[in-house]
Structure formats: C-alpha cells, structure tokens
Amino acid sequence: MRIGTAEASEGTVAKGYLDLVSFPTGGTEKAPVMIAQGEGDGPTLWLTANLHGNEVAGIPVIHRTVTEEIAERIDGTVVGMVTLNPSGLRSAERTSHYDSRDPNRLFPDFRGERVTGSTQELINEKIFRHIERTADALIDLHCSNVGSVPFSILDRLMVSSDERDIDEVGSLVGDRNGIADAFGFTQVYGSGADRTLEEGLHRSLSGACMNAARIPAFTAELGSDYIVEREVVDAAVIGVRNVMRKLGMLDGNYEKVPNVTDVPRSFDARRTSIDSPVSGLLRKRVEPGELVAEGEAIAEITDSFGETKHVVKAHRDGWVTSFQLGMGVEQGTLVCYYAERVEDDDLVETV
Numbered sequence: 001m002r003i004g005t006a007e008a009s010e011g012t013v014a015k016g017y018l019d020l021v022s023f024p025t026g027g028t029e030k031a032p033v034m035i036a037q038g039e040g041d042g043p044t045l046w047l048t049a050n051l052h053g054n055e056v057a058g059i060p061v062i063h064r065t066v067t068e069e070i071a072e073r074i075d076g077t078v079v080g081m082v083t084l085n086p087s088g089l090r091s092a093e094r095t096s097h098y099d100s101r102d103p104n105r106l107f108p109d110f111r112g113e114r115v116t117g118s119t120q121e122l123i124n125e126k127i128f129r130h131i132e133r134t135a136d137a138l139i140d141l142h143c144s145n146v147g148s149v150p151f152s153i154l155d156r157l158m159v160s161s162d163e164r165d166i167d168e169v170g171s172l173v174g175d176r177n178g179i180a181d182a183f184g185f186t187q188v189y190g191s192g193a194d195r196t197l198e199e200g201l202h203r204s205l206s207g208a209c210m211n212a213a214r215i216p217a218f219t220a221e222l223g224s225d226y227i228v229e230r231e232v233v234d235a236a237v238i239g240v241r242n243v244m245r246k247l248g249m250l251d252g253n254y255e256k257v258p259n260v261t262d263v264p265r266s267f268d269a270r271r272t273s274i275d276s277p278v279s280g281l282l283r284k285r286v287e288p289g290e291l292v293a294e295g296e297a298i299a300e301i302t303d304s305f306g307e308t309k310h311v312v313k314a315h316r317d318g319w320v321t322s323f324q325l326g327m328g329v330e331q332g333t334l335v336c337y338y339a340e341r342v343e344d345d346d347l348v349e350t351v
C-alpha cells in the first residue's frame, strides 16, 4: 500500500507525506502519514487526527499506536494520518487556512454530488479517495471543548426506503457499533436525521465513511481541545488496540479501558444541545458526565449579582457532555451539549 510517499512494507512502519495543495509561493502543503504493515494479511484500519487544528489529543494516540512493535504483531495494516489539517495545527485553529467553514462538514456527500468547489473540499476529497480505496474501518480522533467528558459519536446511516432492510445496511451499522464497543468510550448517537442533514454532519469524515463509502467508522472525542489529557490518551491507546483485536488484526485478550468517564450506559443517548431562553451568567448545577434525571436542574442563569433568572432543566434523562466556554450566556445561545436518552433508535434513517 502506498499513501503519498509512504510506501508500506511488511513488519515495519513506513513514514511519508501526502501532498494536499500547492502553495502560491511554491512548495506544498503536506500531511504526514504513517503506515504500520503486519507480516500477515488482514484488514486496514485508518486512524485520523487533528482535522480541527486545535484538537490535538489524537496525535499522540497515533504516535503510540502506529509503531514498530505493532507492525511486528499485527495481521493487516494500520494507517495513521497525524494531522488532516496541517495549517490548523500550525495556528492552533479549528478551521484550516483554506476555508472559514468547518472542515469536518466538507467531505463527499452521499447524495451524489461530489462537491469540489473549494480548496478545502478538494483536499478532503483527495484524502477521502485514499480512505475509500484502502480502509476497512476508520476512527477519526477529535476533541470536544474544555472540560468535556470523552465519548464516541456514532453517526446516523441514511438510506433510501428500498435499502432499509437489506443486509448490508444492518451489517455496516453492526460492524461500526462493534468497533466502537471495542474502543470502549461511552457512546453518544449522532443527531437526528433533520439536524444531521441541516448541519452537514453526513459530510463529517466518519459520516461520509458510513454514508458515501459504506466503511464502518466513528468519531472519538478525546476530552478537551487545545491540550492533551494524559489519562484520556492512555485510554484511547488501549481502545485502538482493542479495535485491532475486534477486527482480527491483533491477538491477545481485550484490555480493560480505564474508566475515564463515569457515565452509566444503561440507556442509549443522542447528541443534542440546550440553549438558554435568557441572557445572564452560567452557574453549573451538575458536572459533565453526571447522570441527570428528566426535570432535574442542569444549570442556572443568573443576573450579574448572582440572583437566579432561569433554571435550565433536563427535558429527558441524560448527561451533559460539556458546557459552553466562559460564563456569559446570551439569549438563544448554547448552555451545554447534552446526551439525551432515546428509545428504539437503530441509527438508520430513511431519507
């Protein structure tokens, strides 16, 4: 296998670069690629990181899982793309130099039109072609915001009505759920179908893998952005090795993933957000990851003198994944991201 200048060879790690786009002043934007190829045949697992340039914790996960030791032990191949957004890494910004839009909403659309309008869409398309050609599974490593609990997001699979019951759909979702289970982080289901399409979540990398390429994939959120939380990275490194075991690439028993969140998994939950109907200052009443019952207070919005103006209550059982940054909340803006309980959601939507 060859990705850019990285040419895999058995039992070792190949390192190289994939050209993304030429600079107007000469030279090229390149993304570093590592490929650990085992001695025996097996599937290809892709690990991608830093698509949002300020989300850095996935980088050490790749450094610690795409290693010579792994290349000697596995059947199959692990591809690690250390950063999908080199310009964002340099400036510690979420977006890239090439586009003010979220780069994780600009991968190919399953509805056919392979949009190639902007530089960033061309870059994403180029990376995606390599994934489509070679990947049997993918984990896209992200971070949420400061103080977030770590979790995995399971994208929704959008199908047409005549596809609804075919085996491929069920096995794709089953395979994806299987690797996310092996990874071991608390799972949060992707937003509902309307919000998925409205916000372009089907054009996230994991969303496009599932929907446009039909490759099992999920997004892992490794806690806070901007920093590396050691215990979360340790857990993700074990999680990745367990995914390799699930895929039949690595022998040995599943390792226990350290409990980096205390979120109970007794019910399924879907990612949503809660806005404030009033402006004021945020006072948390629960911590991220703490189980909240329907009707219970999540936060208060106070006036400048600390008097309560509004109590933000949970409309369903669930848990806060993270609060908004800072303390000032404007009317109609985000209080927190919330994983809310759902019943009978198989993550497949007919569109």
Ligand SMILES: [Zn+2]
Binding pocket: 051, 052, 055, 104, 142, 143
């Ligand atoms: Zn991200």
